[in-house]
Amino acid sequence: MEKDEALIFDYLLQYIAPEISNILFKVSKEKKRNIEEIRLRNNFPLMVYCEGGDYYVSKNGELTQNEKDVFIVNKKLLFKTFQLVSNYSVYAFEEEIRSGFITLKGGHRVGIAGKTIYGSNGVETIKDISSLNIRVAREKIGVSDKIMKYLIKQPDSIYHTLIVSPPQCGKTTLLRDIARNISDGIPEMNFKGKKVGIVDERSEIAGVYSGIPQKSIGKRTDILDGCLKKDGIIMLIRAMSPEIIVTDELGGEEDIKAIYEALKAGVILISTVHGKDLEDIMTKNNLGELIERKVFERIIILDNSKGVGTIRNILDGHAFTSVIH
């Protein structure tokens, strides 16, 4: 059974200072289901991002675009929320804070911005928090069911796949669900589950919270949480013998090197990248080369023309023609 999405939102409220959460609690159920981000900024109105636009929140919990009578967040409330998010234990989240976000139970993420303090090993901590961005993690089990038939290479393999999408269009959600389908197997299509390794650099795919993935990612899945892609891909190949490696947000030169490494080892790759369409990613360094070399056999292009996570096209990576019929 899928949980009511509005309840997920209410669950998140316990991590927000009571002065703010009392207001957010009053937001209508309909809206609660769709809120993607809650944004707190020092001395600016409380805002939520919902259904593709941002709204102020009035003191009665109504979402509005009118700047009158909105709730203003102050420094004290930000600090309180930060305390709750870090479970009063900044020292326990040093690593996370250094990378700019904290993962909550349930896989929700809280992005942090403020004054960064540099130490001998790069960013040491963030203090004087100026903004918090609470991203509601929505798990959409089954979003990939319809497209799995395009990704399965008969009889018993998977195509190298790249998901191309602008931000906030559901690429991580889709990626996660593809991983789940591959890992669990699809009996109706006679597809047996395969060993999947996830390199979850930003704890977004599996949302691991103290060692337990908070999302359904399949029963044959191993996760390297908080690990850089360049290290993680090699570590997984060495240690966990995955058949498929799933990672998020390709880009860096090092990542690409690791990918060639994985290809050498005969591992199948599924990944995502920020971009509008194929032309857009062709212009990117490193990545363009991967496409030209036809490493990826299937390219899924997402947008939000018909709501978040619309699959605009699935291309064949050799001929660059659509495979949807």
Added chain:
Amino acid sequence: MIILKIIGCTLIVLSSSLIGYIYGKSYKERLENLIYLENCIKILETEIMYGANPLPEALENVYKKGNKKVSFIFNRISQALKEHKSGEVLECFLMVSDTMKKNLNFKKEDIEVFTNLGRTIGSSNRKDQEKSFKLILAQIKALQKEARLEKEKNEKMFKNLGFLSGLAIVIILL
């Protein structure tokens, strides 16, 4: 008649000695509790510095590992943190200050040092936490020294005073 007098006199002497004893004992207890408190804070330091346990759990562990006579206040703080969800650590520390005064014979300055911990704990990284622990432990050591001196000076005095004032009353009455 004489028997009644004797009984009366002993009662007076006994009760005044008891009052003296109780007064004297509060000095002893304060010192003892300060020592327990120091141990508890040391446990908390380990929990945070090496265990990196989140604060509510760390406080609960202190309760389990420390001397229950004092460590129960850590459990209360932990419960308050879990239940209130207000984002205010200091508030939860201040909640126990009454208990510390009434049940544990702590003085105002002891409680102040302890609640100061609530201002800094958890809100910074490990390096800064270490510093504030060092400071607080040093402060508690100083308080212990003071409590010891006071105890030596006053414990005996109050005990004797109680007994002697009892005797004095008896003599006057006779």
